[in-house]
Amino acid sequence: VNELLRHLGMVLDAVRVDAYREALASAVRPGAVVADLGAGCGILSVLACQAGAGRVYAVEPAPIADVARRLVASNGCADRVRILDTDAAGAELPEPVDLLVSDLRGTLPLRLPQLAAHADFADRWLAPGGAVLPLADRLLAAPCRHPASLHRRAAAGAVEGVDLGPLVDAVGNSWWRQDLAASAPLAAPRRWAEITYPWRPAALAAPLAWELESAATADGLALWFEAELVAGVGYTTAPGGHADSCYGQAFFPFAEPFELAAGDELAVELRADPAGGGFVWTWEAEQRRAGRAVATGRRSTFYVDAPGLLDALRPPPLGKVGP
Numbered sequence: 001v002n003e004l005l006r007h008l009g010m011v012l013d014a015v016r017v018d019a020y021r022e023a024l025a026s027a028v029r030p031g032a033v034v035a036d037l038g039a040g041c042g043i044l045s046v047l048a049c050q051a052g053a054g055r056v057y058a059v060e061p062a063p064i065a066d067v068a069r070r071l072v073a074s075n076g077c078a079d080r081v082r083i084l085d086t087d088a089a090g091a092e093l094p095e096p097v098d099l100l101v102s103d104l105r106g107t108l109p110l111r112l113p114q115l116a117a118h119a120d121f122a123d124r125w126l127a128p129g130g131a132v133l134p135l136a137d138r139l140l141a142a143p144c145r146h147p148a149s150l151h152r153r154a155a156a157g158a159v160e161g162v163d164l165g166p167l168v169d170a171v172g173n174s175w176w177r178q179d180l181a182a183s184a185p186l187a188a189p190r191r192w193a194e195i196t197y198p199w200r201p202a203a204l205a206a207p208l209a210w211e212l213e214s215a216a217t218a219d220g221l222a223l224w225f226e227a228e229l230v231a232g233v234g235y236t237t238a239p240g241g242h243a244d245s246c247y248g249q250a251f252f253p254f255a256e257p258f259e260l261a262a263g264d265e266l267a268v269e270l271r272a273d274p275a276g277g278g279f280v281w282t283w284e285a286e287q288r289r290a291g292r293a294v295a296t297g298r299r300s301t302f303y304v305d306a307p308g309l310l311d312a313l314r315p316p317p318l319g320k321v322g323p
């Protein structure tokens, strides 16, 4: 994805930007010292200045920092915003900050390096009594249909004479961004987890269960979040939400679609374990009828995106065993 376009997409997400504007207006005291971690094009630094910040340290290691420098100047904030072309770990601020603002999320907020960098940065630079914005993200889940599922078409033998099994397995053990319609969830969402910032990445695991009111096919699990920026101000990335959302939802495909009858229960154990440079996701689903399991399926990104972990578990090549 073109990085510049991605940043434009983030600033054109009006629900997100308006919520940050409102939250900053209530969190920034006149003359406050603010850090904008992962400043991108500098939008949150400008909003912090408009809210009355005295000084803003905008930390951004990517080339977009050059755009931030220009955007800050074109908005009359150059005298108050200092752009630091470095990642969080390398940032040296001349003073502690009263407020640490950021949006380091992707489709989901669970991005291991970003969360760790945020927590370390807060440890180093947040003044005693200082605040973080956002305060928390709540992760919500619901079983959903996904009729256009590409990997199911591939599994059905889409390329004549070619076994696509390994590719289908790899895709089926991963999650991806999907922009789901409001009608995609088959039941009311359940809260899976909540992270309160600054948050030191840790394993998240919780059972989820739904009782279906009417018959439906569940292709996978949708996961999204509700951001609480400051008390009473936030936004949701729920399916069918605002059309210009820069987040979408995460779609976790089930091993096989579940054909659910009215009254069936669908139970899912969803977990995210920090490992190497990212989270390993595992989702294990069970369809129950009158309390008895009638179908199950288990998937994990362990098989596709934790090569470091897999290497560690793999036995050493035979020739190299022993001293």
Ligand SMILES: C[S@@+](CC[C@H](N)C(=O)[O-])C[C@H]1O[C@@H](n2cnc3c(N)ncnc32)[C@H](O)[C@@H]1O
Binding pocket: 010, 011, 037, 038, 039, 040, 041, 042, 043, 044, 059, 060, 061, 062, 064, 086, 087, 088, 089, 102, 103, 104, 105, 106, 113, 114, 117
């Ligand atoms: C989702 S964008 C948000 C940009 C901007 N703050 C906004 O709200 O539109 C996250 C930004 O964080 C930056 N970033 C990622 N990891 C970082 C780190 N460890 N230290 C500083 N910035 C980081 C990325 O380069 C990216 O520009």
